[in-house]
Amino acid sequence: MNERTFWESIKVEGSGLLDLAKKILHEGNVRRIVIKQRNQTVAEFPLTVGVVGAVFAPVLAAIGALAALLTECSIDVERVAVATPPPDQDEQPPTQPPGPDGCPA
Secondary structure (H helix, E strand, O other): OEEEEEEEEEEEEHHHHHHHHHHHHHHOOEEEEEEEEOOEEEEEEEOOOOOOHHHHHHHHHHHHHHHHHOOEEEEEEEEEEEEOOOOOOOOOOOOOOEOOOOOEO
């Protein structure tokens, strides 16, 4: 399986920053969150894929403190998508077993 990353940018008001961050973190396919204000990076949180629960508490606390200070900001989210390889071209479609007269059913 191939892993590919892509970025998503979301604009948000300071009051909605924490709720949006919680939603993004619980989706589970996030590698990194960058909080920006006027194209200046304010905070960056690298996240480990598969980490859940109490480990997010310090990240959410920091984002909550930023939400109190920032009015307009954007969240850049680096996501991970796992691509499954296409099926082999050599595979033959399944054949039907012959019927009682020897012809395919």
